[in-house]
Amino acid sequence: MVSSALPPDITPSVSPDAPRPPKLLDQVRARLRTKHYSIRTENQYVFWIRRFILFHGKRHPRELGAREVEAFLSDLAVNGRVAASTQNQALSALLFLYREVLEVDLPWLENLTRAKPSQRLPVVLTPAEVRAVLERMEGVYGLMARLLYGTGMRLMECVRLRVKDVDFGRNEIVIRDGKGAKDRVTMLPVALVAPLQDHLARRRVIYEDDLRDGKAEVWLPDALAKKYPHAATEWGWQYVFCSGSHSVDPRSGVVRRHHIDEKLLQRAMKKAVMAARLHKPATPHTLRHSFATHLLEAGHDIRTVQELLGHSDVRTTMIYTHVLNRGGRGVLSPLDRL
The missing domain is CATH 1.10.150.130 (Tyrosine recombinase, N-terminal domain)
Known part of the structure; x- marks a missing residue:
């Protein structure tokens, strides 16, 4: 049986005084x-x-x-x-x-052949099922779930959302560094303006306490921390949904308040699905699938939905059109004609 210990690196022999090359x-x-x-x-x-x-x-x-x-x-x-x-x-x-x-x-x-992924249809909730789930989610997790369904964001895009990227004046949310390192813009539902503003007011109190204690610094992507030395402690760069405690950054060792753990939202969603007595394997990502499907059902253009979802290829978005072909591609069964 192979040991689970970390494998040693095989390196050429060097002088005892020379620094060892990294593993x-x-x-x-x-x-x-x-x-x-x-x-x-x-x-x-x-x-x-x-x-x-x-x-x-x-x-x-x-x-x-x-x-x-x-x-x-x-x-x-x-x-x-x-x-x-x-x-x-x-x-x-x-x-x-x-x-x-x-x-x-x-x-x-x-030239190695990659495994071909299976073409499975996404799990989609009906509007009534979405309502039943959201009614059973409250507080921060309820707000995050409503954002997922109301904007089409991916789970981690919501978790990593920064204060500066929420534009109440234009009712827009800018999603930075999404899948494929792409930015895009999606709508901010009017129904979530007041709840999100109330949440940010409470979040501001946490930020000001951290600022007073010298622990308001957040992680910045790429080299922005060097380009803008004070940005890491500014309000605009704070996570909208922050962790309840500080933690040590695994790369830099700096003690920071990170974003909320996505597993907490996943567990809250699972409890809500069970409480609503739904038999579909719904997860937070199901809300994104439902967002796209319900927009197409409402008659919105597939290209618009593609942009809101951030898909590079419209063929990826077309998978949601399956709901428009109810019951065997919309064909009436001969049994129903009898």
Whole structure:
């Protein structure tokens, strides 16, 4: 059985007085941060690279080739029974390792066949079901759930929302650095203007307390902290939905108040779905699916919905048109004609 201990890096022999070169996984982390990958992607890539090394008995990746990569990915599918998206994530991690860290030219890796994801229809709630769920969610989680359904935001886009990106004058929300590192604009529902303003008033009190205690600094993307030294403590850059306590930044070691944990909203949504006695596997992301479907049902143009969702390709948005073809593509069953 393979040990779960961290695999040692295989490095050339050096003089005892020379500084030891960084271990392989530390090199991976450093390269990921240089290219501004998120902390989530960093953790996932390191996880898959470590697992790949352990799978092959802690051999250095330089000693491994196409056969070993294919064996690892096949084992994930056959024995691990992982989804196609999970297998592709593992492959992306290995591609990053060889191309960006080891700087090894591997044309065979480029020709590996990626698993084709299954084409499943999204779970969509009816307006009545959405109402039943939202009526059972209160406080911060209720406000966040209503934002998800009312704007079409992804879960993490809502969680990471900053104060400066909520425009009450234009009834707009600017979503920064969404999927694919793209910005977009979506609507701010009129019904949420007053509740969101009340929430921000309470959030401002927390901010002013943190500012007084010297703990108002928040994480800033890329090099903005250097370009704007005081921005990290300004009100506009604060998270709309903040954590209830301070935590240590895993990269810098700075004590900060981070955004709220998305798992808390997921649990609150699950409880509301159960309380509403719905039998659909609804999650916070289901509210985004419902947002798109209900807009199309109301007759809105699919291109407009595509922009609101932030899809690069309209074919991704077209999956929601399935609800417009009720009951077998809208065809009346011959049984109903009898």
